[in-house]
Amino acid sequence: MQRITIGESTFSCQPNETVLETLLRENIKVPHGCRQGLCQACQMRSLDNSPPTSSQVGLKDTLQKQHYFLACLCHPEQDMTVALPNQQGASIEARVVSKQLLSPDIVQLILEYQSPFSFFAGQFVNLKRPDGLTRSYSIANIPLAKNILEFHIRRLPNGQFSSWVYDEVALDAQLSISEAQGACHYLPGRAEQPLMLVGTGSGLAPLYGIIADALAQDHSGPIHLFHGSRDINGLYFIDEMRKLAAEFDNFHYTPCLSGEDIDSEYLRGRADDLALSSTETLSGWRVFLCGHPEMINQAKKTAFMKGASINDIYTDAFHVFQVEK
Numbered sequence: 001m002q003r004i005t006i007g008e009s010t011f012s013c014q015p016n017e018t019v020l021e022t023l024l025r026e027n028i029k030v031p032h033g034c035r036q037g038l039c040q041a042c043q044m045r046s047l048d049n050s051p052p053t054s055s056q057v058g059l060k061d062t063l064q065k066q067h068y069f070l071a072c073l074c075h076p077e078q079d080m081t082v083a084l085p086n087q088q089g090a091s092i093e094a095r096v097v098s099k100q101l102l103s104p105d106i107v108q109l110i111l112e113y114q115s116p117f118s119f120f121a122g123q124f125v126n127l128k129r130p131d132g133l134t135r136s137y138s139i140a141n142i143p144l145a146k147n148i149l150e151f152h153i154r155r156l157p158n159g160q161f162s163s164w165v166y167d168e169v170a171l172d173a174q175l176s177i178s179e180a181q182g183a184c185h186y187l188p189g190r191a192e193q194p195l196m197l198v199g200t201g202s203g204l205a206p207l208y209g210i211i212a213d214a215l216a217q218d219h220s221g222p223i224h225l226f227h228g229s230r231d232i233n234g235l236y237f238i239d240e241m242r243k244l245a246a247e248f249d250n251f252h253y254t255p256c257l258s259g260e261d262i263d264s265e266y267l268r269g270r271a272d273d274l275a276l277s278s279t280e281t282l283s284g285w286r287v288f289l290c291g292h293p294e295m296i297n298q299a300k301k302t303a304f305m306k307g308a309s310i311n312d313i314y315t316d317a318f319h320v321f322q323v324e325k
């Protein structure tokens, strides 16, 4: 009989019982619906052992890699420590080691941490400042020996966290960081697959990490980045991206501006429209969409209509709301 640990409690899974049935029998509240692996409402994560592959059917490859599984399909083959997706692991402390403007509106913040921390470039963390105000930000760098995390934070007018970062945060300031979350990241394999990446404003942050990761892992298929903003203040890393495109034949970079009176150096229009109309079909492509939630909603539908498999569309929507205060 396998044992299931959740939080401080451990339960025995009866023969033929699923993890969902065990937890519900023990009055643990687990969201669930169809109990057939279709609605995916009972998604959980194993914190130690790999879940059986039969319990990961239909989940995105990036979620499978992070040991997510469907509790209603999971007949455990070994003891498991599990958590609901919104149950956070322990936070770690980090300190600011660099802060610089990337554009008049966007700050690059680099934090250094000491405790063990694992992540994929493109995932996000919740940053908490000393008074408890917490916001999500996407990781722009790949894991390095140096124990650093890079963030690109756009200042919103009167935005509590982003204005604080922009105006007040100084070197050596301490922040706490949640564990890395989210399924929008690169996985090796299918190295010849064409990649389409579309981001608006600081939506370049996760894409920058994903591109660095793909190139570091020898992705050989074409990689197309369309980075858009209404005005020039929302575009940044233009020289870095052009340099990367000169260095790697398979990387193509298109900065786009959608506002009025735009300099002709840049393609005119919305990044998602320009990106998704630049190819006849997206069948067989991997698509990454990051930034403004409305752009992502619309572009996701269009990418699907143009042939991209829903399992090959990865999104990181920058919803603006308070995580906790």
Ligand SMILES: Cc1cc2nc3c(=O)[nH]c(=O)nc-3n(C[C@H](O)[C@H](O)[C@H](O)COP(=O)(O)OP(=O)(O)OC[C@H]3O[C@@H](n4cnc5c(N)ncnc54)[C@H](O)[C@@H]3O)c2cc1C
Residues within 6 Å of the ligand: 124, 135, 136, 137, 138, 139, 151, 152, 153, 154, 155, 156, 157, 158, 159, 160, 161, 162, 163, 202, 203, 205, 206, 316, 317, 318, 319, 320, 321, 322
């Ligand atoms: C998964 C995820 C990843 C994210 N990653 C990033 C990232 O990498 N970089 C990044 O910059 N942000 C990112 N965000 C957004 C970030 O979490 C914050 O929501 C954002 O920085 C605003 O927080 P704030 O405290 O400054 O604003 P708040 O104090 O929360 O105030 C937001 C206020 O600004 C208003 N507002 C919203 N949009 C605009 C706008 N365009 N112009 C003017 N006002 C506006 C809202 O109505 C609201 O009143 C991410 C969000 C999520 C959910």
